[in-house]
Amino acid sequence: MQNYVHDIPTRLYFGKGVVAAHLTGALSAYGKRVLLAYGGGSIKRTGLYDEITALLREGGFSWCELTGIEPNPRIESVAEGVRLCKENAVDVILAVGGGSVIDCCKAVAAGVYWEGDLWQMVLTIPRGSRTLPLVDILTIAATGSEFDGGGVITNLATNEKLPAFFTYPAVSLCDPELTYSVPAYQTAAGSADIMSHIFEGYFSRTDDCDLSDGIAESILRSVMANCPIALKDPANYTARANLMTAATVACSGIPEYGKVRTGWPCHQMEHDLSAWYDITHGAGLAILTPRWMRHLLKKDPSMTGRFVKFATRVMGLTGTDDTALAYAAIDALEAYFASTGLPQTLGELGITDEHFAEMAAHVNAVKHLDRADLPLSDEEIVQIFRACL
């Protein structure tokens, strides 16, 4: 077991009615001038916007709005948020949405105090940099941005989508009922993202972290049990609540405590796909993951035991031939993703092999999968991309 640090200062309120119960109290701790940030406007259709602004008015807050934050949030939106915060002397940022909105707001929170170019901030910001306080209201179970300090920002000018550590939210308000309106495709993609956060750490050379493994396996089983229920019955509270809990913990780092860090290969590869093609993050991950797994298993048979663990503990498979069991688990995972309505190939998303070499080179230039504990060369990354076509 490797050393680790647990340091998650976020106060998280989970359950029905937490927005009405805790929003104004959470914001008041920091001041009365708020940046209210959200995405494409679904919160106006669902009535959440009206609920929030009524609470803000009643609480005596003033606010300005950052709207239209993209599914892969762009550096231009960060810049606009920073401008609004500075012009309005904002005390606290309120992000309402999913990972994209929260990620963007984390970058805004840091950008307010950043001297110089904001894309340089994404590339170089040191941990512990000063930020504005951030409160969020979560509306989709997916990225776990509500319980981690990272954000992923896209620069379409340079075809880059890169993660950075900005800040933990001070307070996260997580009401599963707010996810009833999430469409089936986004529910499935979000669920695939949750599972990918687990896979990224689960498939490592570390095999002696019982609790981390137990948490990882519990999350995978729970997502595979509850996502299909939420797809059929979008207002099933138990299913939505379990998905939201799983999402929150999956990306927190907790399922990797004690493990050798892997470099999160599928995420790094997907980020380059999204940077070029602006695809849905979770869909890209669902396509990449089984191909990466087969590549890993074929290249390094010493990982078979880990896949057998996954097969028996998560996928409920049994068998006497470990290699067959390992491949069967990957096939079953692929079939599960298909059953939730996610695309199965990059071809379906209009992606060709045109930029694969560039993407692979960029992944390794920036994120160094070639130096990871389970390394992937540029060529191997291209092979995995090609297997997804």
Added chain:
Amino acid sequence: MQNYVHDIPTRLYFGKGVVAAHLTGALSAYGKRVLLAYGGGSIKRTGLYDEITALLREGGFSWCELTGIEPNPRIESVAEGVRLCKENAVDVILAVGGGSVIDCCKAVAAGVYWEGDLWQMVLTIPRGSRTLPLVDILTIAATGSEFDGGGVITNLATNEKLPAFFTYPAVSLCDPELTYSVPAYQTAAGSADIMSHIFEGYFSRTDDCDLSDGIAESILRSVMANCPIALKDPANYTARANLMTAATVACSGIPEYGKVRTGWPCHQMEHDLSAWYDITHGAGLAILTPRWMRHLLKKDPSMTGRFVKFATRVMGLTGTDDTALAYAAIDALEAYFASTGLPQTLGELGITDEHFAEMAAHVNAVKHLDRADLPLSDEEIVQIFRACL
């Protein structure tokens, strides 16, 4: 799933060498005058005391010492700690030990700002009361006090041992190597305490919290796998590390997120046993738990499904008769506790039925198990005590 709040501000450093790496940095954030608190002196035998005081000297700290904190820490020790803090204008408390020392120091941290009688503080302190900052160095995997805000203080004058919420540690330093010297009996008792923290929440009417259940089951399996290894091979790092991780999370509240609160019946009953007989907490719990489980199962057959889950997921049992499976799991648990060398009856600890009625009445007067979701009347508590003789 019930609403919950996650709000654990403790920064926890886990692994080899964390004391040397992080102690002085952690203390410096709060000041240079330290109360160094510990128990019976085992830290002097192991060399930990010398390591810590060398670090304090090198870091330019001054310190006074609170020593001899009891296994069931007494209100008199709290008073002495408060006196030392006030006389020496202490900035930060450094607790070195297990749950007893850390619990005592939490009460000291609050007592410094408490006006009036300190036992009244234990009985009435409101959450959020002002406290001194607390840093701890953990030396046994057991109570989880390093990652929760509670402390249990004993008043032998009134035969009371009561929990209260005082404060979370600011920083916890958890090095599994520091537990190599924990004797077998304390290792087993600590492990029983960890498991009891899980049982207390696991056996409730809530059955829809996948992650909480998964964490609970992982911890139980891990403790039952690693405690026997640590008993045979006390310097086995992996075993000690898994036990320490399990202990830290087991009492944090996390395995109960989303569940109906149960009132922690075995802990409340054991606290009264300890208040009268000053027994080892984990040993008392290991005796009480199987008897409480049988009582619960006999009284309320609707709990059978929960016990079947425990039987199959934790104890690795299979069978077609649910009731038989449920009782078999309890028998297996009892046999496991016996295999770790813990006493099997209260009689072995010199306890008779003389005070059972008083204890039961006190449990319900103070902790109201009679009003819990799975209630226990005074008479039922006496029955459970008697079954332990």
